Amino acid sequence: MATKPNLSAADVSRVIEMAWEDRTPFEAIEQLYQLPEAEVIKLMRRELKPSSFRLWRERVSGRVTKHGKIRPAGITRAYCPTQYKR
Incomplete structure (x- = not known):
């Protein structure tokens, strides 16, 4: 079993x-951290917070884009081109 990385507050x-x-x-x-x-x-x-965790779990459970192996072939990057404002 691999050791758990020590993450800074910024990493978390x-x-x-x-x-x-x-x-x-x-x-x-996993690749980055x-x-x-x-x-x-x-x-x-x-x-x-417990309520935020429940919302997150509900949101990501079964979402195909959160799992690389079951992502549709057309999705090649992790973000929308307009996501990061310059």
Whole structure:
């Protein structure tokens, strides 16, 4: 079993942000932060208010864009081109 990474407050904030994003798959979070889906769920449970956690779980459960292996072939990136304002 791999050791859990020590995440800074900024990293935890970014993981939470990525977990809420519809088009960011759990595999992207794992690649960047070495947190598999189960650990992301634990982090979200620990960091969010109970009601916010329930809303998040309901939102991501069964969402195909959150899982790289079942994403539709046409989705090649994790965000919309207009998501980040310049």
